Amino acid sequence: MAKLWGGRFTGGPAAALEALNASIGFDWRLAPYDLTASKAHARVLNRAGLLTGDELERMLAALDALGEDVANGTFTGTIADEDVHTALERGLVERLGDLGGKLRAGRSRNDQIATDLRLYCRDHARGLAADVAALVEALAAQAEDLVDAPAPGMTHLQHAQPVTLGHQLLAHAQGFLRDLDRLRDWDGRAAVSPLGSGALSGSSLPLDPVAVAEELGFDAPVGNSMDGVSDRDFAAELLFVCSMVGIHLSRLGEEVILWSSQEFGWVTLDDAFSTGSSIMPQKKNPDVAELARGKSGRLVGNLTALLVTLKGLPFTYNKDLQEDKEPVFDSLDNLALLLPAVTGMVATMRFNAEVPRASAPTGFSLATEIADWLVRKGIPFRSAHEIAGACVAHCEARGIELHEIADADLASISEHLDPSVKAVLDVDGALAGRTTPGSTGPKAVADQLAQVRDAVANAWPKSL
The missing domain is CATH 1.10.40.30 (Fumarase/aspartase (C-terminal domain))
Incomplete structure (x- = not known):
C-alpha cells in the first residue's frame, strides 16, 4: 500500500472512503511548506545520529529536486496519495529508495500538518497585511485632497452634523489599521512550532524541537505536544481577523455604493472599477463595492465553520481537523482577490465635492x-x-x-x-x-492624516 498507515491492513480502502478521506485536492498547496519543514527535520535527524552526513546531503538534494518538480508541475499528488505528506514521501522514495523512508522517523502527519498550516498562515498573513496597508494608503491619499471638504455627517443614515470627507475616509482607515494590529498580535501567538510533537506524545528519539523552530522562523517549540498537534486556535484567530477585514470592507463598500448613487452623487467611479448592464446601456454599477459587501458573509461563514468544527473535539488529533484548511485557504484567497480591487476603486474614484458641500x-x-x-x-x-x-x-x-x-x-x-x-x-x-x-x-483631520500615514508606514510586517 502507498498509504502511510497501511502496515496492519490486509486490503485497501473502499473507493467511497478513499474519495471522502483524501485531502490532496486542497492540501497540495502546502507542499512547499512541507518540504521546508522536511529539510529542517532531516538536519535534526542528522544531529541525532539517525542520518549520516552523506545521507543528509543526498536527502537535502532530493528534497530540493522534488521541490523544483512540484513548482513546475512535473510532480503532483494523486487521490491514491491521500494527502500532501504521502505524496511527497512517495516522491522522495522514488528518488532515494529506502533512504527516503528514513525521514519519517520521529514525526507524524499530525505534527507535520500542524506545522505546515502554521507556516502557510504566517506567510500569507504577511501578504494580507501588505494588501490592507495598500488600501489604507489609498484612503489616506484621497483624504489628503478632502481635508476641509464639508459633507453631511450621518447617524441612522440621517443628517446629523457636518463633517469633512477627509474625516470620513480616515474613519475607514482606522478600522483597517486595527486589522494590521490584529495581524501583528496574531503572529506573535502563531510563532510556535509543533514539529517534534509526533502523533501526540513527542518522541523517544533525541530530536531538537528548539533548533527546528529556529530554522523554520518560529520563536519557540510548542509547550505541550498534545496541544501542539490539536491546536487550531491560530487558524480560527486568523479567520477572525479575515472576517474583521471583510466587515470593514463591507462597510466601506456600502458607503461607496451610496455615494455613487444618483441620489447622493458624491463620487464617480472609474470605468476600470465599474461594470455595466446587459440590458440597460446607461448603467454603471459599483460591482467592486457590492462584492466587498457580499464576500463579508463568506468570510464570517468560514470562521463560523471552523469554530463549530473545533468546539467538541477531544484531544488530540481527530480527522475532523481535515476541515481546518479549506476555510483558511478560501478566506485568504478571497481577500487576495478583493483587497487589490477595492484599493483600485478607492484610488481612482473622483469626489464631486461640491455636492456634499451643498x-x-x-x-x-x-x-x-x-x-x-x-x-x-x-x-x-x-x-x-x-x-x-x-x-x-x-x-x-x-x-x-x-x-x-x-x-x-x-x-x-x-x-x-x-x-x-x-x-x-x-x-x-x-x-x-x-x-x-x-x-x-x-x-x-490633517493631524489624523499624518498619524495614519505614520502608522501604516510602521505597520507589521514592515516593523519587523
Missing part, C-alpha cells in the same frame, strides 16, 4: 451649533438643547433653514437668542471649531 447644512445639521453657542453663554445644555430644538420646529413650520430665521423671531423663540447666533450657522465655521484630537475640523 447638502452639508441641510436637515438642520447645524442645530447643535446653536446649543453649543448657548452653552458658551452659560446656559445649561439641557435648556440649550430645548431652545435649539424649538428653532428647528420654527423652521420646519415655515419651510426655512436655521440661518434664515428672522432676527425678530429669535427673541420670540428664546430670550437667550439674538442675531449674533447666526455667526455659528455656517458649515466652514462649524468645522473649524472642531479642534479636539480626532475630531472633524480641518486641522484635526
Whole structure:
C-alpha cells in the first residue's frame, strides 16, 4: 500500500472512503511548506545520529529536486496519495529508495500538518497585511485632497452634523489599521512550532524541537505536544481577523455604493472599477463595492465553520481537523482577490465635492451649533438643547433653514437668542471649531492624516 498507515491492513480502502478521506485536492498547496519543514527535520535527524552526513546531503538534494518538480508541475499528488505528506514521501522514495523512508522517523502527519498550516498562515498573513496597508494608503491619499471638504455627517443614515470627507475616509482607515494590529498580535501567538510533537506524545528519539523552530522562523517549540498537534486556535484567530477585514470592507463598500448613487452623487467611479448592464446601456454599477459587501458573509461563514468544527473535539488529533484548511485557504484567497480591487476603486474614484458641500447644512445639521453657542453663554445644555430644538420646529413650520430665521423671531423663540447666533450657522465655521484630537475640523483631520500615514508606514510586517 502507498498509504502511510497501511502496515496492519490486509486490503485497501473502499473507493467511497478513499474519495471522502483524501485531502490532496486542497492540501497540495502546502507542499512547499512541507518540504521546508522536511529539510529542517532531516538536519535534526542528522544531529541525532539517525542520518549520516552523506545521507543528509543526498536527502537535502532530493528534497530540493522534488521541490523544483512540484513548482513546475512535473510532480503532483494523486487521490491514491491521500494527502500532501504521502505524496511527497512517495516522491522522495522514488528518488532515494529506502533512504527516503528514513525521514519519517520521529514525526507524524499530525505534527507535520500542524506545522505546515502554521507556516502557510504566517506567510500569507504577511501578504494580507501588505494588501490592507495598500488600501489604507489609498484612503489616506484621497483624504489628503478632502481635508476641509464639508459633507453631511450621518447617524441612522440621517443628517446629523457636518463633517469633512477627509474625516470620513480616515474613519475607514482606522478600522483597517486595527486589522494590521490584529495581524501583528496574531503572529506573535502563531510563532510556535509543533514539529517534534509526533502523533501526540513527542518522541523517544533525541530530536531538537528548539533548533527546528529556529530554522523554520518560529520563536519557540510548542509547550505541550498534545496541544501542539490539536491546536487550531491560530487558524480560527486568523479567520477572525479575515472576517474583521471583510466587515470593514463591507462597510466601506456600502458607503461607496451610496455615494455613487444618483441620489447622493458624491463620487464617480472609474470605468476600470465599474461594470455595466446587459440590458440597460446607461448603467454603471459599483460591482467592486457590492462584492466587498457580499464576500463579508463568506468570510464570517468560514470562521463560523471552523469554530463549530473545533468546539467538541477531544484531544488530540481527530480527522475532523481535515476541515481546518479549506476555510483558511478560501478566506485568504478571497481577500487576495478583493483587497487589490477595492484599493483600485478607492484610488481612482473622483469626489464631486461640491455636492456634499451643498447638502452639508441641510436637515438642520447645524442645530447643535446653536446649543453649543448657548452653552458658551452659560446656559445649561439641557435648556440649550430645548431652545435649539424649538428653532428647528420654527423652521420646519415655515419651510426655512436655521440661518434664515428672522432676527425678530429669535427673541420670540428664546430670550437667550439674538442675531449674533447666526455667526455659528455656517458649515466652514462649524468645522473649524472642531479642534479636539480626532475630531472633524480641518486641522484635526490633517493631524489624523499624518498619524495614519505614520502608522501604516510602521505597520507589521514592515516593523519587523
